[in-house]
Amino acid sequence: MPTSRLNIQATSGKQYIYSFTEGGAEGDATMKNLLGGKGANLAEMANIGLPVPPGFTLSTEVCTYYYDHSQTYPEGLFEQDIPDALEKIETALGKKFGDPEDPLLVSVRSGARASMPGMMDTILNLGLNDTTVEGLAHRSGNPRFAWDCYRRFVQMYGDVVMDLKPQDSKHSDPFESILDEHKKKKGCSLDTQLDTDDLKAIVSAFKAAILERTGQEFPEDPHVQLQGAIGAVFGSWNNERAIVYRKLNHIPGYWGTACNVQAMVFGNMGDRSGTGVAFTRDAATGENIFYGEYLMNAQGEDVVAGTRTPLKIRHLQEEKPDIYQQLDCIRTRLEQHYRDMMDIEFTIENDRLFMLQCRVGKRTGLAAIRIAYDMCKEGLIDEKEALLRIEPDQLNQLLRPVFDQKEKDRAISEGRLLATGLNAGPGAATGSICFSARQAQEVKERGQLAILVRIETSPEDIEGMSLAEGILTERGGMTSHAALVARQMGKVCVAGCGELDIDYQKGEMRIEGTDIVLKEGDSISLDGTTGEVIQGEIKTRNPEVIEVLADKTLKPEDAPTWQIFDQVMQWADHYRTLKVRTNADQPEQAELAVTFGAEGIGLCRTEHMFFGGQRIDAMREMILADDIGDRQKALEKLLPYQRDDFYGLFKAMGSRPVTIRLLDPPLHEFLPQEDAEIEALAKKIGMAFHDVKTRIDNLHEFNPMLGLRGCRLGILHPEIPAMQVRAIIEAACIIKKEGHDIIPEIMVPLVSTVRELELTSEIIHKVARRVMAEQEIGVTYLVGTMIEVPRAALTSGDIAKAADFFSYGTNDLTQMGLGMSRDDSGQFLPVYQNYDIFPHNPFESLDQEGIGRLIKLSAKEGRSVKSDLKLGICGEHGGDPATIEFCHTTGINYVSCSPFRIPIARLAAARAAIG
DSSP, X not given: OOSOOOOOOOTTSOOOEEEEETTEESOOGGGHHHHHHHHHHHHHHHHTTOOOOOEEEEOHHHHHHHHHTTSOOOTTIIIIIHHHHHHHHHHHHTOEETOSSSEEOEEEEEEESSOOTTTSOEEEEETOXXXXXHHHHHHHTOHHHHHHHHHHXXXXXXXXXXXXXXXXXXXXXXXHHHHHHHHHHHTOSSGGGOOHXXXXXXXXXXXXHXXXXXXXXXXXXXXXXXXXXXXXXXXXXXXHHHHHHHHHHTOOGGGOEEEEEEEOOOSOSSTTOEEEEEESSOTTTOOSSOEEEEEESOOHHHHHHTSSOOEETXXXXXXXXXXXXXXXXXXXXXXXXXXXXXXXXXXEETTEEEEEEEEEOOOOHHHHHHHHHHHHHHTSSOXXXXXXXXXXXXXXXXXXXXXXXXXXXXXXXXXXXXXXXXXXXXXXXXXXXXXXXXXXXXXXXXXXXXXXXXXXXXXXXXXXXXXXXXEEESSOOTTSHHHHHHHXXXXXXXXXXXXXXXXXXXXXXXXXXXOOEEETTOEEEEETTTTEEEEXXXXXXXOHHHIIIIIOOSOGGGOXXXXXXXXXXXXXXXXXXXXXXXXXXXXXXXXXXXXXXXXXXXXXEXXXXXXXXXXXXXXXXXXXXXXXXXXXXXXXXXXXXXXXXXXXXXXXXXXXXXXXXXXXXXXXXXXXXXXXXXXXXXHHHTOOHHHHHHHHHHTOOSSGGGSSOTHHHHHHOTHHHHHXXXXXXXXXXXXXXXXXOXXXXXXXXXXXXXXXXXXXXXXXXXXXXXXXXXXXXXXXXXXXXXXXXXXXXXXXXXXXXXXXXXEEOHHHHHHHHHTOOTTTGGGTHHHHHHTTSSSSOTTTSOOTTTHHHHHHHHHHHHHHHOTTOEEEEOSGGGGOHHHHHXXXXXXXXXXXXXXXXXXXXXXXXXXXXXX
């Protein structure tokens, strides 16, 4: 609980500011929604007695107010509340904000409730001007340090608040250009080699550049500086990179960000000072080791930006053993307190340690699973908590390809190993070199794979990083922006590859010490597990989990990653109540799905079975038949194919349920459209070209999706569903005779009225009875329907009278419910998401407020007629974790998804059950 309260509030009576100081704070870790993750954890660290510099947090409600009131602030915020909060810091430290003799300097940082590393802006050393810098120089006894702080502050403020940025990705940062120019003139390569006079000249040049490019003087008044910085933090919530990041990570715009103002401590005061970023466990692999980097005589941005190559945290044990021991104790204490892997930021000022930040650390999918597994085994968390620690989509990373070792070894033996950097994001990636986010986007639009190659990434690169297969940087460490964001996105990443010399303007990358020059568009391969960069493409192979489950080329006892994966899946299966089936049309797909844990087939699309070889010819012959006699002859050709298809599926699934959808799509999809193909078909089936062409033209529909398809086709031509039902029941009889108790579930598509289902059911039952009599064996089967038409959802009470089950076809239900084509919506959906019209793509994650409401109504009505009515979902949404949670709470019996999404669905179902 907080140990003190300041009651700092705007004149409206609402508290907008929360203070913290070592030993006590107004907030705590439970207040993330109000204080943001950073502010809540600063308060928590202060409450448990860690060495936290004092400060205060402007709540997320200030940000909300700011945007709701035309970018203005609550009354009295800057006139009374912030000065009062500053006074508390001044009292704690014995310094004054703006004092020319002993100035209090502060940092201003953003902090949303969801971690957004690098997306929003930070300003350090705020409060310096031409007068206070001399006071800082005098009090510290180190003029160079003071002017280094001033140089950094002017650069950050000019960039973040005054918007002095590069013109585009091919131009360098104007401040960095000035800095590089002075270093070149001095004949040095590092910032630390610049003396006081150099830094004074650089500050003057920075200010001149600001005035020249913006027409504004750099502000000298610290209070004006503070107001500008706070405004920039709130403004950064809606900058382009933050919007892209929020969209990628499903973070609502209305959450807003908090803003943290904190007393500065200095890692750049000399060799007894430094700064670092660390994780309490390895964020890439999950190994239980202290993992991080630091720099002496540096500020935090130096580590993250990668302008200097940092040292591994283990070297601190040799360089500063007392500090390392304190950090290691804090590492253990934070893990015990939060019961999770934590990301920490620290500063050493004259051999005194300060904690500037802690948050739950971003991690790869592999690390997430291992950390959850290990912490459960260590007794820090239980099985339920372990499952909640793993985001379902993180399992994707365990199923992605890795490089074929023989191919990789061959490439290295051929001299194609270009360089080795830091293995910041595991996995294998091959693609074309792209030196900017824009190039990556263009490559993806051409349907090719992209590797984003940057000197160092910045938040402006976020969209390119999301599109790229892998990320390669010349600078930066394991805690750099590139590494942090890549791990969160699950991207392959090699960082800090110092052997590279990247030139944006020339569009080329040279390899140090060689004559090798790679251009934009050239192919490279990244091994994010080893940090190797290899010229050209390398063949990939399946990862460990697939080799055990599907390929059977690796023994489980030789696969430690699979063993952890298997245990997590066992935990998930123990807690989930929702069944998980697969969408499969072929025995091979079904067998793969079973290895992933599928409990049945939720959707077999029979239309996929008619393509290839003589099947498609018979299908086309059936469609083009002039009368029922000719159509029946063609159907007789198709029958054995269909029977074999269903037998193969039943065999692969054992006694698991199999839902088979009768023929659904418009007939024109099976027919050729080009004259040459039509002529070839006419010859095959013995018809004149003109007759075939005319018949195809007559089948044309203005809106095929709403035309002659699904149950409508079967009602007009009952011989078509009759052939399919015969094939299903014959295959089921054969399987039953072989000792498998299969229960086919025959699904009627596109029903909108109960009468359509009744008429089709009559056909199904009539054929089934006849086949069972012929085979002299009885088979249990179910008849149900796909609810994909809004009218069917609204009249589910009537339809349930004729149905054994409902399966929600959310693809078409979404299209019809929204009046929006899935294929054409790409033109406007991104804009809709930017405006928060749809927080997610409704074709990827179910629109729960609209389409979900139809499903809830349908489920309620259906079960009011038949309490045991089986309900499933078989659209593409069946593998989406948010949709799965909706299905669990709605009382759906099962979800069905593609084979590779099954582990994700199993975990998501368990998390939904745990709550």
